[in-house]
Structures are given as structure tokens and as C-alpha cells.
Amino acid sequence: MRMVAAVMYEQGLPAPYADSCPLKIEEVEIDGPREGEVLIEVRAAGLCHSDLSQIAGLRKRTVPVVMGHEGAGIVREVGRGVSEFKPGDHVAMTVGSGCGYCRSCVDARPVLCEVVGASRSRGLLMNGRRALTGHGRELYHHSGVSSFAQYAITVPGTLIKIDASIPFEIAAMFGCAVVTGAGSVFNAAKVRPGQSVAVFGLGGVGLNSVMAARISGASVIIGIDINENKFPLAVELGCTHTLSAFDAKLVETVRELTNGGVDFAFEISGSRAAMISAIEVTRKGGEIVCVGMGASGDLYQYPHTALVAEEKVLRGSLMGSCVPNRDLPLYFRYYTEGRLPVDRLKSGTMHFDELNRNLDMLERGEVLRQVLLPHG
Ligand SMILES: NC(=O)c1ccc[n+]([C@@H]2O[C@H](COP(=O)([O-])OP(=O)(O)OC[C@H]3O[C@@H](n4cnc5c(N)ncnc54)[C@H](O)[C@@H]3O)[C@@H](O)[C@H]2O)c1
Ligand SMILES: [Zn+2]
Ligand SMILES: [Zn+2]
16 A cells, blocks of 8 residues: 655754755555554554654664554554454554563563564564555564554554554554653652652653642652753642753752752753762652653763762663553553643644655754644
8 A cells, every 4th residue: 555654864964944845745555564563544643752763873774664663543454453443443553562572571671672673773663564665665663653654554562552542643642642741740759649750851751740749649749851841830749849951050959959959850951960969869769760861872971989888779661661551551541530631732734845854843842743644
């Protein structure tokens, strides 16, 4: 079947992206679902800062690749052996599922699954196949999702069934922004009522951490960003305080507000400067949860003796350390109960021809989550 998709042929094209057009909008061929696969009509797909980092070439990708790693849509066809889904089901697409059998998977840490991780980094579907072709050449998949397209072939592990009453434009944000931000609080940090947190980076992911910290009962939630335009919504979603990352007294102020430092600092901006501040604002015995990602190979520096003497923990968290089938239905329930108002994160919708311009808007910090509507 022929369809329209956004293909990246080359990483590292310069900004402004409205001029360099790293995403080519073109017709590509998608193969029908084979055994164990599902064909999705993609109705909405969110634009994440990780898309921007890969377009900028900070982390290598196999190219040419159909981009997009969060989305929502309707199951249109299932291959032989698929019993979990049927045509007409509404689904959200996510990245974090595993093979179900390896050591990490049986340990409830599917984001660390080596089998799926290997397919993901090679640009293949989880079953090792590619189902996309452009100009007679096979294209790679992005994280087994490739949602910047009118249709996607995927495997059941990347899909979560959702209630048909949930708008696709909202459901699309759950597969990365929500699962990553909320999971960093619930799964990685395990914040308890009364504890204090600082969130560096109040973007699509960081604001989900703010909302999750509020659900967890955190008593102090400090939002920190370089862009003060992000503060009003952050306060609405749960921040008890907001501070500029440029504030010379940032560390001092956080320590004063929290009687010596926060229990948990979440670094969700991908900035080295933020990571240094995150370590400094954390109390003795506290944890720094590292979610933001810069370029692969980036080196960070921290005072090692202080880390030892103050028993601080640096903890990485990928995709909110999620178990998709356990966590996403819960987050959707929080959304329908009004406790996780993910709809507040949608800045607007766009069509294919606006994707490159939206990369510039995200880079300039003008938007939170922009949602692509592949069918107009
Ligand atoms: N760990 C994971 O699994 C995972 C998943 C998704 C995204 N990410 C990463 O998380 C980060 C955030 O993604 P997003 O989509 O929310 O991005 P975003 O662009 O929506 O938000 C980033 C925010 O960080 C702020 N910021 C920049 N520099 C800062 C600094 N020095 N101090 C404080 N704030 C600063 C920006 O103003 C912006 O508000 C990115 O690095 C992305 O690659 C990681
Ligand atoms: Zn993402
Ligand atoms: Zn596995």
C-alpha cells in the first residue's frame, strides 16, 4: 500500500529546519502485516525533543528512516497469530516493550531488553523485519514505531489498547512523553508522600514528572527552566515553586525551601549545566534521576568524594523504566480521572508540511507537544 510518511535521509542538517528540511515528506510503500504483526492507521503522532536530537545528529540512527516514536491510531489489519488486537481497536504506540523472556524482561525491566534493544538500534521491527520501502530502497523503522506516517506496521508489544473515547491527539503523547515523565517519578524514584522534588526542564516530558510528583503526594515540587514562559503551566500542573536556571542563587534557594535539599532531582533538559545543578540541589542521601539526553559520548563531571560522603545516587531512567502493559493503562486511568491532565501539554496540531518548521519551534522552546495529524 502507498502512503505519505516523513523520512530522514541524513542526520546533522543545520537549523533552521524550515530551510534545510531534514524530514522529507514523500510517498512510501508499506507492506501488509505478516505473522505476528499489526497494521495501524496512525491518527496522531507527537513530536519529542529526542526527534530533534536525532535530526541534529547528536545520537546516531540508521537512515533512511521513517521518524516518529509516539503515536495513536486504529488497528486496521492483523497478521496470523495475533489474538490480542482486532481491526477497529483504538491503540497507543510506545517504545518500551521487550521480548518477554530475557533476563531484563523477566525482571520487569523490558526497556533494558537486549533482543528488542538490538532491533531498535538497527532500525528494525522487534521481529527483525523491515516493512517500509521508498524509491525502491528499504527504509528503517524508528524504535519499532515510525509514527510520522499514515500507516505503521508494528508488533503487539508496542501497542496498548485504549478506550475509544480518548482523543487520538491526547493518546499520542502517552507513548513517550507521559510514560517517560510519569515513570521517572513512579518507577525510577518511587516518590513518597511528603517528599520534595526538583524538575529541571519543564517540557513535554518534565511536566509529566511534575504531574506525577503531585499524584505521589510530594509536598514541594520545584520546577526549573531557562525559559520562564514555561512557569505558569508548570504551576497549574503541580509546581509549588518555579525558579530560573539562570538564577545565581538557585542552589541556595532550593536548599532553603527544602531544609537542605530535595529528596529527588529530575534532570529532564539534556543540559550538562542542569545536571550539575541537579546534583547540588539534592540533599544528602537523595537521588538524581537522569532522563534528559545530550549527544552520545558526552562526558559529565561531578565531585566524586562528595557523592560518596553524601551518599547521593545518580540513576538513569529510560522510557520511565516502564512496563508498558502495567503502566500505560494506569496513566490513561489517571488521565480520565482528571489527575494527569495530559491534554494541557498539547500546544497544537500540524500537518506533514509543517513538521520541519515545528522542529524549529520546539528547539526555540516555543511549544510543548505538537501533534502531527497524518490524515489531515
Ligand atoms: N530517558 C528517556 O527515555 C527519554 C525519553 C524522551 C525524551 N528524553 C529526553 O528528555 C529531554 C526532554 O525532552 P522533551 O521532549 O520534554 O523536550 P522539550 O524541548 O519539550 O523540553 C526541554 C526543556 O528543557 C529546558 N531547558 C533547556 N536547558 C535547560 C537548563 N539548562 N536548565 C533547565 N531547563 C532547561 C527547555 O527550555 C525546555 O523547556 C530531552 O533531552 C529528550 O531527549 C529522554
Ligand atoms: Zn521521545
Ligand atoms: Zn527481553
